[in-house]
Amino acid sequence: MAFDDIDTAGVARTIARLLARPEDAADAYFERIEEVALPADGKAPGFRVRFEEGLAVRLERGEQSWLATADRIDGRALTEAVRRVARTQPRAELPDPRFSLAPPAPAEADEVLGFPSAVRQAVRERQASLPVGLDVKRHRRTLLVVGARIASPIEREAFYSVTASTPHGRWGGLFTTLDDAAATHVARALVRAWRSREAEPPEPWSGPCVLGPEAAAVLLHEAVAHALEADTLALGGHPEAAVGVRLGAEHVSVIDDPSAAPQPVRRTVDDEGTPVLRRWLVRDGTVEQPLCDRAWAATSERLAAGAGRRGGRHQAPVPRSHHLELVAGEHTEEELLADAEDGLYLPSVSRGHLDPHAGTFELRFPNALRIQNRVASTPTGPCVLRGRIGDLLSAVVAIGSEVRPAGAGWCAKGGVRMPVWATVPAIRVEGLQVTAP
Amino acid sequence: MVNDPFRSDPPRDDRAPSDRQRGDKRGEALAETLSVLEGAGWPEAEVYAKTGRSRTFVVEGSRLISTVRREEGWAVRAGDPRRSFFYAATGTPRPDAPWPEADGEGLRLPSPRPVARWTAPADLDAPLVGENDALALIRGIGRALDTELPGARLIRAVLDDGASEAQLLSSRSMAARTRQRVAILRLEAGKQKLAARVHVEALAREARLLNPVALARRLADRLLVAERGETPVRDRGEILLAPPVAARLLAGLVPLWLGPSAAGQALGELHGRLGGKPLTLIDNGRLPGGLVEAPVDGEGVTARGVRLVAEGVAQQPLLAWWQTPRQPGLASGCSQRPSWRDLPRPGPTHFFLTPSPETSVADLVADLSRGYYLLDAEGEARINPGGDRFALPVCGFSIDRGHASGAVTGAELVGSIRALLRGILATARDLTFLPAAGGMVGAPTVLVRGLELVRRPS
Known part of the structure; x- marks a missing residue:
């Protein structure tokens, strides 16, 4: 199995040669990626497989870090990378550590091949007739972090990404299994876009809105998780200054817990080899523990590492969320709708954006439903929800009781793309501005 | 006729001996992989390989992240008029790679045509910027900015300097090799009592060609506009x-x-x-x-x-x-x-x-x-x-x-x-x-x- 045959003791000895000062820390990161893709009909070439393996060696010294990467895993690549980050060259050559990795196996992905027809069938079952183009990919990633003293457990992630396009819109998202429920989920989004294809955008609105779990997850990701990343907080001062700041009402608690993510993407350590935490980003409306990697955590005793993520071996770790949770409230979804008469039900987001300098966020919705007689029924066209981060959690007036995995998608910040996951209920917000795009 | 742009005018090969040896091996692996694909009966087959080396420096106040990358990967497109596949992997081309099953659309590849004479720019071979030179450039911009507009400061600088080489062989006798060399500098600056940040981006073949004073002036102009603009x-x-x-x-x-x-x-x-x-x-x-x-x-x-x-x-x-x-x-x-x-x-x-x-x-x-x-x-x-x-x-x-x-x-x-x-x-x-x-x-x-x-x- 990948990485089981890496001589971690030999790697640790090699890495340890980098440590010249008491404050130094060093690690080696090994990564294997397999991506199997089935492009939409009409696109050549057909079946596509990408296989990557490589390593990164890093030395951290106070506020400085040096990273050397390679697109192969062998003893020579490791020692070359060590030599490139070393501040002082070792007096004696070390033998290259032993590696014996199994070559990649032929990629088979029957579940990927069968998914487009499952989605088309689910669309037809909803009495909709529309051409659907589907790009389906399976992603597998195995990683191992070896420090100078300790090696982390081998971590594995497996998930699927789906992009569906019709003449009336595009939908994209991530799944941990490609089953009937996933096909139904995609079909629902496509049919909703089809039914709202000629609907007018809603009039400007700041009354009650109910965000379905998928939309609530993206809202929390943009306006809570990104806002509480140590590197984002550092734009306005030291990240620890955020601890204790009241962000919203007492009924709002947001957690990042990679160990509670859906099983195929569940993690015990982050991409720096640090054990993950059940991290209360916001507890009872107050900021408790921002997202930190090892470098930011080293700047304050009040900050904890465990949220370091890498876009890949060629990128340095950055603080990011992995799996967000919103602590459930007491309202059923029916109750949330009942108190939002004439308001908007916002099921899913096409795009989210946080402006850390201005302290504002923006979510774009491909469509919405007007709530009438306690039911989200009348389709409307696309709309945008904008607000200030400081006002967001105060605007959450009610939280649903039914949490579910939702809103999984790609997060692209600073040009680095990572999958993110969430388990959240629906929420009702008031006082946020919804306008036409 | 093959599309080898360097055949009539070969470039000076001043790569390090170890890099040259690896490049030669890569060329052999490319040909061997193509031969295996042709032997397997694929009328349309192409093997592409690319290597790159780059250095990135991220400077934010006293924080520095310095990255040295060695990238190498390859890809195969193969098929016939009815089906095809794509396989890409890190490392050197492998004739024994586990090719995926061909599926979906057919594939057609281009045929070679005469290539006009080409001389590669000499500065493609310039070495990548070192850490001292990179930091000197960034600090120089910071000093020049302070001179141009007192109170202004460089908040973040990202200098990317990279070189790459790509090779391609196909069953239609296409053979090509290209090289590239680019340095990109992205700067973010601010000023006391000014909430807005300004961004400037500059490119050159080599980092040493970037002019710190000109860049500082661009940032200062932008900050003045942000401060006083209506x-x-x-x-x-x-x-x-x-x-x-x-x-x-x-x-x-x-x-x-x-x-x-x-x-x-x-x-x-x-x-x-x-x-x-x-x-x-x-x-x-x-x-x-x-x-x-x-x-x-x-x-x-x-x-x-x-x-x-x-x-x-x-x-x-x-x-x-x-x-x-x-x-x-x-x-x-x-x-x-x-x-x-x-x-x-x-x-x-x-x-x-x-x-x-x-x-x-x-x-x-x-x-x-x-x-x-x-x-x-x-x-x-x-x-x-x-x-x-x-x-x-x-x-x-x-x-x-x-x-x-x-x-x-x-x-x-x-x-x-x-x-x-x-x-x-x-x-x-x-x-x-x-x-x-x-x-x-x-x-x-x-x-x-x-x-x-x-x-x-x-």
């Missing part, structure tokens, strides 16, 4: 667009010239008049001195310059070889392949509005009796080809009788695409390129009429 409610007239503004607008228009149908839909009939004489648009993969100049594109097809618009009259869209099977002479070698992971796709190479060598920027400013000189774009252009409208967040100066009379910020340049193309009155000589749309998009300073400056929506 937002016009709505105004129009003659407007000068500095290269970063004009190129950003042009980048948004690139899709209008991509592919046979895009051009037809967006611009109406070819050979129709789109604008005045100063409107000449060219795409040229071989542009001398261009940052991505190369003899062939990502599929080994000969790169050449094509006039897309000549003196205001539409000539042809930008076409890859497979998009114009009946008129192969219209194809220009414009298949992009940013990485070994990527499939080739049509896109701009050096896509630019031609400059006027005899006109300086100062001439255009002096001739402007009343209007605006827009220095920079503060975001991407929003373009709606269907609605023929665009909006670009901008900043700059208002101009009165050839002199700056005030700073402008929080504004958007808006108008129709047709009005933009028709409204180009003159261009200056200062052609400048930006990385955009997967290639390089360039423009000189442009004088336009018929556009509006409005308050940016909050």
Whole structure:
């Protein structure tokens, strides 16, 4: 199995040669990626497989870090990378550590091949007739972090990404299994876009809105998780200054817990080899523990590492969320709708954006439903929800009781793309501005 | 005839012996892998390999992240008229790779054509920037910025310096090799008591060619505008667009010239008049001195310059070889392949509005009796080809009788695409390129009429 045959003791000895000062820390990161893709009909070439393996060696010294990467895993690549980050060259050559990795196996992905027809069938079952183009990919990633003293457990992630396009819109998202429920989920989004294809955008609105779990997850990701990343907080001062700041009402608690993510993407350590935490980003409306990697955590005793993520071996770790949770409230979804008469039900987001300098966020919705007689029924066209981060959690007036995995998608910040996951209920917000795009 | 651009004029090979040895081995592995694919009965097979080395320095205050990357990967496209597959992997090409089962669409690859003589630029071989030189450049910009505008400070600098080499062999006897070398510097600056941050980006073949004082002046100009600027409610007239503004607008228009149908839909009939004489648009993969100049594109097809618009009259869209099977002479070698992971796709190479060598920027400013000189774009252009409208967040100066009379910020340049193309009155000589749309998009300073400056929506 990948990485089981890496001589971690030999790697640790090699890495340890980098440590010249008491404050130094060093690690080696090994990564294997397999991506199997089935492009939409009409696109050549057909079946596509990408296989990557490589390593990164890093030395951290106070506020400085040096990273050397390679697109192969062998003893020579490791020692070359060590030599490139070393501040002082070792007096004696070390033998290259032993590696014996199994070559990649032929990629088979029957579940990927069968998914487009499952989605088309689910669309037809909803009495909709529309051409659907589907790009389906399976992603597998195995990683191992070896420090100078300790090696982390081998971590594995497996998930699927789906992009569906019709003449009336595009939908994209991530799944941990490609089953009937996933096909139904995609079909629902496509049919909703089809039914709202000629609907007018809603009039400007700041009354009650109910965000379905998928939309609530993206809202929390943009306006809570990104806002509480140590590197984002550092734009306005030291990240620890955020601890204790009241962000919203007492009924709002947001957690990042990679160990509670859906099983195929569940993690015990982050991409720096640090054990993950059940991290209360916001507890009872107050900021408790921002997202930190090892470098930011080293700047304050009040900050904890465990949220370091890498876009890949060629990128340095950055603080990011992995799996967000919103602590459930007491309202059923029916109750949330009942108190939002004439308001908007916002099921899913096409795009989210946080402006850390201005302290504002923006979510774009491909469509919405007007709530009438306690039911989200009348389709409307696309709309945008904008607000200030400081006002967001105060605007959450009610939280649903039914949490579910939702809103999984790609997060692209600073040009680095990572999958993110969430388990959240629906929420009702008031006082946020919804306008036409 | 094979498309080996270096066959008649081989470059000096001054790679380190270990790198040269690896390169030779890679060439052998490429040929062996192609041979295996042909032996397996695939009539269309292509093996592509790319290696790269780069250094990145991220400086934020006293924080430094220094990265040295060695990237190497390869890819195979193989198929017949009915089915095909794509396999990509890190490392050196492997003839025994676990090929996926062919499926889906058939595949066709380009055939070789004669390649005009090509001499690789000498500075492709320049060494990558070292840590001391990189930090000296960034600190030099910081010092120059403080001199230009006391109280201003560099908040973040990211210097990327990289070189790459790609090789390609196909069952149609295509053989090509290309090299590239680019340094990109991205800067973010701020000033005391000013909430806004400003961003500036600069490119050069080598990092040592970046001028710290000129960059500091650009940042200082932008900060002054952000600090003192006012937002016009709505105004129009003659407007000068500095290269970063004009190129950003042009980048948004690139899709209008991509592919046979895009051009037809967006611009109406070819050979129709789109604008005045100063409107000449060219795409040229071989542009001398261009940052991505190369003899062939990502599929080994000969790169050449094509006039897309000549003196205001539409000539042809930008076409890859497979998009114009009946008129192969219209194809220009414009298949992009940013990485070994990527499939080739049509896109701009050096896509630019031609400059006027005899006109300086100062001439255009002096001739402007009343209007605006827009220095920079503060975001991407929003373009709606269907609605023929665009909006670009901008900043700059208002101009009165050839002199700056005030700073402008929080504004958007808006108008129709047709009005933009028709409204180009003159261009200056200062052609400048930006990385955009997967290639390089360039423009000189442009004088336009018929556009509006409005308050940016909050």
